[in-house]
Amino acid sequence: MDRARLRRLLARESAEAQELNPRSKAAYERADHLFGRVPMTWMNKTAGAFPRYLAAARGARVTDIDGHDYIDFCLGDTGAMAGHSPDAVAAAVQRRFTELGGATAMLPTEDAEWVGAELTRRFGLTRWSFSLTATDANRWAIRLARAVTGRPKILVNSYSYHGSVDESLIVVGPDGRGAARPGNVGAPCDVTLTSRVAEFNDLAGLERELAHGDVAAVLMEPALTNIGIVLPEPGYLEGVRELTRRYGTLLINDETHTFSAGPGGCTAAWGLEPDMLTIGKAIGGGVPAGAYGLSAELAEQLLGRADLDLVDMGGVGGTLAGNALSVAATRATLEHVLTDQAFAAMDELSRRFEAGVRAGIERWNLPWSVSRLGARSEYRFAYPAPRTGTESAAASDTDLEDYLHLYMANRGLLLTPFHNMALMCPATTDKDVDTHTEVFGAALSELFG
CATH class of the missing domain: 3.40.640.10 (Type I PLP-dependent aspartate aminotransferase-like (Major domain))
Incomplete structure (x- = not known):
């Protein structure tokens, strides 16, 4: 991987995030009474210089205070696996x-x-x-x-x-x-x-x-x-x-x-x-x-x-x-x-998501892997897939994760900020998954093409 190209792309996506989200940026900068400027310090674990601020959420969709709509694959890092406000x-x-x-x-x-x-x-x-x-x-x-x-x-x-x-x-x-x-x-x-x-x-x-x-x-x-x-x-x-x-x-x-x-x-x-x-x-x-x-x-x-x-x-x-x-x-x-029937549908969507990620990895012959656990899928920058927690921790790449997460967010998709996890909920659709496949492929093309 060309690290210089990665840094240029990351800088571009970071600048675009600031341009797209002036209200979130301003809200973060004036949050003087919050420890770390956020309600919980882990909210600072986000790609870019500041988090995007929530305005509304329903089903598999989130809207921020700058008016941008997102397909939400983060789903509160599992907390909203039922979808937002079912x-x-x-x-x-x-x-x-x-x-x-x-x-x-x-x-x-x-x-x-x-x-x-x-x-x-x-x-x-x-x-x-x-x-x-x-x-x-x-x-x-x-x-x-x-x-x-x-x-x-x-x-x-x-x-x-x-x-x-x-x-x-x-x-x-x-x-x-x-x-x-x-x-x-x-x-x-x-x-x-x-x-x-x-x-x-x-x-x-x-x-x-x-x-x-x-x-x-x-x-x-x-x-x-x-x-x-x-x-x-x-x-x-x-x-x-x-x-x-x-x-x-x-x-x-x-x-x-x-x-x-x-x-x-x-x-x-x-x-x-x-x-x-x-x-x-x-x-x-x-x-x-x-x-x-x-x-x-x-x-x-x-x-x-x-x-x-x-x-x-x-x-x-x-x-x-x-x-x-x-x-x-x-x-x-x-x-x-979160019924038995809902889980069956979520599992199928996750299989579709996994296949889309795998296709992108294989197109560029990357030494990455993707694993799935029912409704949850995740890719790691290692092949074969890590077999221990220590191996998985060693496979992290902060700049690469930030680039992919910012690239997605700037185009209307949210992944879990802590890692490359995508979760399906009962409101997630085939089209949502296919949109991720398309944007993920575009991000790889810019980085490796």
């Missing part, structure tokens, strides 16, 4: 908040049992509790795992994604040992005191860490996502389950992103048998919601422990968790929007 969710939220009231009254609603039963149908775990984020679901699942096993450490895969959970910010270092993930902000202690780490797809490495006998739970994504999709090799997930059982370690599947694999995520699609499962983002249809599920046996063990404070200040729960509004939104999303 009608059924909007109606449920409207009814709960205005007609019935009591959005957060610290009282249960009958919707919660419906949601629990539906999550059981989809994922197999039989007892459920709610949170507002998947991060909190993971935190609370970790506490329960430590309580029931009496063990202190949690094992994660290098470069897996579990939100801002302290125990998960560990990677395999150059020497093959666990080390703090670069940039970890204000860690309460050395992460190796609380955590162990193994590469995804490395059963020998996993067994070596479990053999210490101090791991309460393996917290893992069935496929890595936020570092780029890394799919499990044949037999790997079965090996993880066998090893965790052999060493008396619980298995927690984090399906927050891998929910894209189908109505019951990878757990149902691949016949997995975790002891606990966590999920968030998409299940609320855009309203903050999360949940964790437990096997019946594990739930009974925990509820039978008189020494555990599960109803007050024991560290598991939050005042707004399981509130009536988020649970109503979750029911509407699962019952009417």
